[in-house]
């Protein structure tokens with residue numbers, strides 16, 4: 001039974017984080033869901049519930065391609081990126097950024113993702129090559145790969161002090177950890193479901209999820225209806241495999257509560273690093289070191305952890321940077 005008071009209330013989503021390795025052939029219906037990653041924001045029960053959902057196969061595949069992640073890392077990083085995307089959609093200020101950092105004692109060690117309110121996200125794992133046996137139920141063992149540790153969320157609005165808060169990981173399965181974050185840090189009863197299905201060949205077959213939150217005026221009957229709906233779903237991944245779009249996912253979770261879409265936007269893996277940023281990072285080395293590189297005719301290489309790209313600055317470019325800084 002879900003209590004109404006935010007301090008005690010937390011919708012427990014039973015199997016939202018299930019991801020598994022299967023070799024199912026994608027049928028035409030499910031292929032529909034892969035066309036165009038996007039997320040939606042909506043409401044239900046006369047405003048007592050706010051809801052977000054995302055479909056992000058391409059986003060998670062881009063992360064996999066950029067970092068060469070093993071399947072369990074693809075699933076863990078994908079879930080965290082989708083969580084950040086939906087948190088970004090909660091913002092009112094266009095320049096606000098949300099960064100989620102998971103640190104654990106599992107073999108992934110850490111993951112960092114950053115999203116804005118325009119549906120752009122980037123992220124990277126500390127260790128992309130983690131190979132663990134599947135769980136007894138045949139699913140990827142994300143919880144073990146992440147381990148015990150903390151989830152930090154940093155909200156960054158230019159011109160203001162970043163606001164950060166940290167909670168202990170509940171299971172390392174990411175969706176439960178985000179649920180706990182919303183309950184403890186934001187005092188909002190929340191249900192989070194996230195799923196990434198990695199197929200044979202390590203490609204992402206589907207990825208998506210939802211965040212459903214109860215507003216302070218929410219009545220017990222609404223919370224109980226959501227609980228019943230969640231209990232009747234096997235997992236997010238199963239619903240996505242059926243080809244469900246974000247709105248359809250929310251219609252399942254909020255069945256009978258009059259779900260209404262308010263906004264929809266495309267989502268993408270976007271880093272934003274370029275030669276200019278690489279130059280700024282290189283300048284941080286200091287004039288002396290740059291002058292030394294110019295003298296030795298060396299090229300500077302700047303590696304972007306977020307997207308895995310390498311930027312190169314020639315000795316001529318380094319010299320021009322030094323001259324303009326004088």
Ligand SMILES: [Zn+2]
Nearest residue numbers: 271273304307
């Ligand atoms: Zn980058």
